[in-house]
Amino acid sequence: xxxxxxxxxxxxxxxxxxxxxxxxxxxxxxxxxxxxxxxxxxxxxxxxxxxxxxxxxxxxxxxxxxxxxxxxxxxxxxxxxxxxxxxxxxxxxxxxxxxxxxxxxxxxxxxxxxxxxxxxxxxxxxxxxxxxxxxxxxxxxxxxxxxxxxxxxxxxxxxxxxxxxxxxxxxxxxxxxxxxxxxxxxxxxxxxxxxxxxxxxxxxxx
Numbered sequence: 707x708x709x710x711x712x713x714x715x716x717x718x719x720x721x722x723x724x725x726x727x728x729x730x731x732x733x734x735x736x737x738x739x740x741x742x743x744x745x746x747x748x749x750x751x752x753x754x755x756x757x758x759x760x761x762x763x764x765x766x767x768x769x770x771x772x773x774x775x776x777x778x779x780x781x782x783x784x785x786x787x788x789x790x791x792x793x794x795x796x797x798x799x800x801x802x803x804x805x806x807x808x809x810x811x812x813x814x815x816x817x818x819x820x821x822x823x824x825x826x827x828x829x830x831x832x833x834x835x836x837x838x839x840x841x842x843x844x845x846x847x848x849x850x851x852x853x854x855x856x857x858x859x860x861x862x863x864x865x866x867x868x869x870x871x872x873x874x875x876x877x878x879x880x881x882x883x884x885x886x887x888x889x890x891x892x893x894x895x896x897x898x899x900x901x902x903x904x905x906x907x908x909x910x911x912x
Contacts, residue, residue, distance in 0.1 A: 728912055731843050732908060762787045769813035770814070778819060805848060831902075835903075839910075
């Protein structure tokens, strides 16, 4: 709601582009690029990342994070593993890994405690949004309508945390602490806005 106060519909021109409804994947990957991505797996500049991906597939996780009360329980490795599950699914049309990725990201989003303190906590919140959107997009056909709606609601809740605590449009850091940053011209643009929020909009455009 707060963003709409500053950027009401019709004030600024919009990019004349929209994803084709129902067509997935669309984040980073589409059906036309999959063959080329596979071909490039073992090229010199990609082999390290490819081997890391293969190692991730050996890790078992259900995405549930141990509770630490109200303390930060974010786990980068678990999130990376879930993303690798989804990548395996989209590259090879692998139903088993698609379901593992979907169920794990649902559990992760339900059990993670979004942090609102420390240095740049919006990055962790953004990582959750971004990875969940990749998983959703890459495993789209395995999601029920109810699961889609529940995930969307959870990610919007995390997005609201970022907006509220960052106070993107208030440059007075004394009022909002370390999170204060510009929506386009600061870290808010390079990560939160142009990666995390954009991914959310594109993935759920349908």
